[in-house]
Amino acid sequence: MDGIIIRKAILHILDNGNRGIILSNSLLNLRDEELDFIHNLIGKIHGNDNSKHGKFYPETSLVYELLKEMNEDKEESFINTSQEIAKLLFSCINNALDIPSGDLMVLTYQFEGQRYLALLKLNYKSSYTQRINQSDTGVTTSLIQNTTLLPSSSTRPTEAAIINLSDLSIRLVEKKYTVEGAKVNYFSESFLGCNTELASKKKLNLLDRIIRSVTTKYYDGITSQMDAKSALLKDYMEDKEIDIEGVGAKLFGRSPEMKSEYDEKIESYDMQNDYIKIENDTTVKKLEKMIIVTDLGIEISIPTEIYNRMADVEIKESESEGSQVIIKNISSMHLK
Structure with a gap:
């Protein structure tokens, strides 16, 4: 997606397995290839007719309150806000085994003079790679499974939101998961605290x-x-x-x-x-x-x-x- 300027980005680990939640204290130092990766992810939501529109419930949404208090110009405020948002999302994930683990990328960007905040939940993928072992008898190889790989840039996130920082309007994609025996849109209902309308x-x-x-x-x-x-x-x-x-x-x-x-x-x-x-x-x-x-x-x-x-x-x-x-x-x- 042309014309995007990434301002700040941070990555938090939300693993409902052994690692739990790991919050980063510093911004990502992004290289050109990583910027391309992020641009591709954003382009699958921003201006995409498959994404839904939403509005926060101001009286009850904790994410809304955090964003109202955030000063995007200040690095410390952005990092602290991203950590609190990650905690809210992890509480949703941790209470439902059906919701997959993943990393939460929180970033702000500028497009056509407007600032946006993106919340991209990058669900883990599982794949195999090789391991090379050296011993006195020579070299052997084996297969190992990596269960915490991030999705490719060609894959649209199943849960993500883009929030216009001027009016806090939302574009989002989401998927229903089983929570307490019922299929629900936990991302909009429990995490963001917003209503949604059908995608165009x-x-x-x-x-x-x-x-x-x-x-x-x-x-x-x-x-x-x-x-x-x-x-x-x-x-x-x-x-x-x-x-x-x-x-x-x-x-x-x-x-x-x-x-x-x-x-x-x-x-x-x-x-x-x-x-x-x-x-x-x-x-x-x-x-x-x-x-x-x-x-x-x-x-x-x-x-x-x-x-x-x-x-x-x-x-x-x-x-x-x-x-x-x-x-x-x-x-x-x-x-x-």
Whole structure:
């Protein structure tokens, strides 16, 4: 992720096995390769449509209180705050065997003039390496297992948070683990003390599924689904965000029954007043193509832009005579 300036970083060990919690008293001295490692990790959360947004519960969140008191400019304040945050996270890990051990990297960075604090829980990986033994009889080799390896930079952390230090808003990723017999999001609920909303990509997938469900219930054939998908992409292209209420009105406003069912399904996910803000254009890639699968096993991929030009694609649906997909105005063809 270009444009990131790492300001401070520290690493604490949170091992619910033999080592327990080991708190560092000094900042990391980062080399270029290590900075690249951190940049890659941050890039998988910051500006990623798979990460969730959250807000602290100010009255109850201990992490919120620590960050309010921290002076990021002062090294001692940053280190002390990071240690207290590590203790809070370790208390969550230590009370649940299902939550894996790992290291907590706490760092601050600057991006586009704004300062952020990142909490990256780097869960341990297990792998084998070799051991070389020398004795009077010569050299022998053996395999040894290392159970405290950190994940690679290509792996997205399963638990991490990025906090905007100006307003303490949160971007996070997390995974449910079993705590006291129930699957919970311990990272947001018990550790950070914040609420969360669905990630933008998850919202888009749900919206697409809801629209498809309503259209297939009330309309026969595939063209109604394709028209709905086309309208969804148009809404995004116009504003670079999707107005969930507005999309429902455009698609189903002429049918009170369909609009009512759409609203009911949207409200079941508490998305009725939401705007889906897309930060990465790759998130809407699935809207840019229509993939038709026939009962003969034939797949036809039609770019949505081409579908919108009705002069180039014609779909005729008939139960008695069979359906046809007609592609017109082809200048050349090749086998892919």
